Amino acid sequence: MPPRPDAVNLNELLARIAKSAGLALIVGVLILIFVYGAQGFTSKFNLFNLTRNLSVAAVVGFGMMVVLALGHMNLALGSTALASVMIMGWVMKVAALPVPVAVGCGLAVGSLLGLLNGWLIVKTKLHSFIITLATASMFLGLVLIMFPGGPISDLPREFTGISKTRYFGWVSGMLLITLVAGVVLAVMYRFTTLGRQMLATGANPDAAELSGIPVSRAILLAHTLSGFLAALAGVMFTARQGSALLSTGEDWLLASFLAPLLGGTLLAGGYVSVVGAFLGAMLVGILQNGLVLIGVPDFWVEFVLGLTLLITVSLDRLRNVLAARRGN
């Protein structure tokens, strides 16, 4: 007799809670270590900046998570964000259109570039690694051609004010944007057909196709969503910097993989954890912040982050191998 669907769901749910709880425990331990070991960690200024940087990092992680769900990757995440914010900055500053219109344009550009990635993957059947590696370079080149004058500075206070909002004196208002994005994604994967189709495509694209799931549509939509989230992270980053910078997204690649993978999202696709990705971003953000505060040089922080990714991916691989053995 096949297992009842709700029984499977309960087991799945428990496993998910266990994974997230483990990560939350590590985050909690790290916080305790830095509260007692890193002078200035609990200052309002530091906590505000920590939550502000976390809110951007988590959205960057979500942007990669939605394509990891397919077993794909988006190496053009950073340059998509760059193209989006430069267009947004131009609309805001040069065309002098209202802030909401400019932000809308930025988000639309990100979504379109994501759609282009998805379309190229569907049409060429090439691996997303190759397609997005190529488009990353193309988007960056186009931006440099279009904006030879460098950054677009002095953006309106109405826009930069988003990054200054704070609650209780230390919680960044931008965290609210991240939480809304997270809740929408969680609901999509948990309760909508589209979300399940994306996960099914990631778990086994051939089986998904055979069972009537519109795989191409799932790929197009997941990459469009990834582009949108990259642009959203870019908008938040730009509000914080006060300028649309050509360095936007340049060093996001490592962080974009770290957050979802630490959170339990599978590199091979088929499973995501929105809460896990948020906790993963928290872990990275707290680690970066705390290490700097206890005087660890920046270069070592980069080393530690790279090592963390390597260990995470290795553990993920080990888990798969053990699961396969148990299956046999």
Next chain:
Amino acid sequence: MNNFIKSAVLAVTASAATMAAAETRVALVPGGPHPFFANWEGGGVDAVKDFGVASSDYRVPQEWKLDMQNKMLESLVSQGYNAFAVFPGDANGTNAMVSELKDFGAPTVSIAGCTQSPSPVEFCLATDVYKSAYQGTMALIEAMGNEGKIVHETSLLIDPNTQLRVAAVEQAIADAQAEGKKVELYQHLTDVDDQEKADQKINALLAGKAHEFDGLVSTAWVASVVTSKALRSSNNEDLKFIAIDHDQIVLDAIKDGVIQGTMLQNPHGQAYIATYALDKLLNGCTIKADAPFSPTPQHTTFIDSGTMLVTKDNIDNWEAEMKAVTDGIMATFDEKFLDCAS
């Protein structure tokens, strides 16, 4: 009960006294790694020694990116730094970060380069780049015997300081022509403050077209070093050269007569004066409303940190002469710029 009240009063008084004499921890933060800023470190150390400031530390972002500099400034605040002297990573973009530092109660000044006004920085202490480029060009014209064609080596055209330097070189040539001197501009060689580009562009120019011009004036550190090296290796005594800044290669070239001089800036003095002023600002002083700043097109609260020409005649004494420039600014700084009455 009385003892408790006495203790409480003592505690409040002690904490008020501590607050009144806040411990000043200054961070000197350039836009990114560049040899020009290395002398800030000594300026900060000397100010700590001379003025009893708690600390004045030189902290360099890993790369020339505004977000890297902003991240560093954020972490420095968390580490307890409460006053900042920064070279703006972006003339406009840095204003947003400075405004946050100000909200936090940390005064900030921009040194070596200015933010775009209106700006929340207390003032900008930097080289008057127009004056420096003008004097350097005039010194070159004299070294060339008042005739010949001039190449101007400079940084990126989008840098507002480059625009001023270009204008100054052109004005100096125009003024010299008005005096009957037979000089003209051969070329502005831009974007040569980067090692790779400077090597390519300057060596190509000297190898292929050195016979078409008679002198070079540099307003970029790296270009000065590359040109000094190239002139030494080519033994070209016909070309005259006025460099900028105090790289040892440039100073040795002046000593050996390979080049004619260099326009010094005052990075040590910038860090020294900034640390002093920040300590004062953190401890109750304010900037005078009628302070005699020298507004530039970019910045309204500008203070010239000084510049001087070094040639073979004063090469052994330049540090003392530059210190005299710093002492000159310091002698009237309180009177001109600070209001410490309240």
